[in-house]
Amino acid sequence: MRRISRLTRVAVGAASLALAATACGGTSSEGGSGKESTAKGDLGLAIAYDIGGKGDQSFNDAAYAGLQKAEKEFGYKTADIEPTEGETDADKEQRLSTLARQGYNPVIGVGFAYGPAMTAVAEKYPDTTFGIVDSVVEGKNVASLVFAEEQASYLAGVAAAKATKTGVVGFVGGVDIPLIHKFGAGFEQGVKATDSKVKVISQYLTQTAEEGGFSSPDKGKAAAEGQIEKKADVVYQAAGLSGQGVIEAAAKAKVWAIGVDSDQYAQEALAGYKDFILTSALKDVGGSVYTLAKSVKDDKPLTGTQVFDLKVNGVGLSDSNPKMAEIKGLTDAVAKAREGIVDGSITVKSE
Known part of the structure; x- marks a missing residue:
């Protein structure tokens, strides 16, 4: 049964700017359970865009605004990765795995299309908090960011x-x-x-x-x-x-x-x-992205279903x-x- 976490008040914001930094090296190792682990907190927030990518003046750009706010406030490295045309769930899975293996935390998939990939990847990286926008994915280390x-x-x-x-x-x-x-x-x-x-x-x-x-x-x-x-x-x-x-x-x-x-x-x-x-x-996609990043930065990572509705200005x-x-x-x-x-x-x- 999925856990419904308390609502979080966030502020609406959006922006469309030039390309952000790409992911750089991190560490990974094989655990005894067969699961992979990362250097927790080694880097910062990473987002993987939905179809349309950055520059849509809408959904993806709102997520990027949240990333920018976290980058500015927390002063850490971020990464934002574009989708490829005609990509498969396996491609998305590889993208999320790479970001987690490099040490980014949290790693957020922007859009419901990341659902299958998120399900497959989250269990392999238990020390990384994952987020998905517009879908509910079960997992002890997954925050599902959904909206009314x-x-x-x-x-x-x-x-x-x-x-x-x-x-x-x-x-x-x-x-x-x-x-x-x-x-x-x-x-x-x-x-x-x-x-x-x-x-x-x-x-x-x-x-x-x-x-x-x-x-x-x-x-x-x-x-x-x-x-x-x-x-x-x-x-x-x-x-x-x-x-x-x-x-x-x-x-x-x-x-x-x-x-x-x-x-x-x-x-x-x-x-x-x-x-x-x-x-x-x-x-407020940007607000949800920032909220999850802040929860990880505060060492109190949100998990479960996070609902952003009119009552909380989501x-x-x-x-x-x-x-x-x-x-x-x-x-x-x-x-x-x-x-x-x-x-x-x-x-x-x-x-």
Whole structure:
């Protein structure tokens, strides 16, 4: 039975900068039990990116922001490793093993795709704390960092319902999987709870991540253009790097886009589109990465399932765009919905 650890308050942050240092040498040895051990605390935090890699202005960049914060605060070495196209679970397993063997602690896999590899590797390195974002992996030395994405998406739905003038809004999901269904379900519920007459058009770009649903801006752009042709004037995307195409299409058509994971209004790479990024559904991946790193630094490593929800500011809705305040009733509606979710009077669906 998995252990549910207490919730941890963290602060939302995101950044997109140049390449970080790559991993360098550490030590390893064979133990009597057949398990490998590392020089605990020899190095620092290491993260292995999900599909799309660094520069997605979203999920992976949020994780990198957490790494940067830990690096700056703790003054230790870090590593961040890009995925390769068409890689297998064995490739991911080798990547995680290499980082642990070199002495990095903790080692975090960014994304549910690291689940099988994490299961295989964690037992081999009992002195290393592992973390996985967006999945639950059982293990005495594994922290599963999961989020209430549906709650942030509900708030995005409230904002969309208040902002639309055509009565049609869109949702673009990267891949047709349960994790992304959470975004879509919360968004549609928030829209309908605010105005039941508003129509929601939903589309998933691919059936599997390998088909490019999280890494193809052209696919995102085409999907958004199709929804805009059907009169959608607010489009919410949960599609990783593909979401940049959604934002581009919205800006070109002069309709609203809603970002995801990071505050995309504030992303330098998206500055040319910022006037059309109404808000972003925030997911504090960076905070979760930092929190796990700090727990290891404090010699009190977190393990088990760590839930980051609206109550602990693990998810939320950005308010960077001043135009939000100009839309009648939007700010008050979002605040009321947030209060309802936190006090339990609103239960958000995850599918």
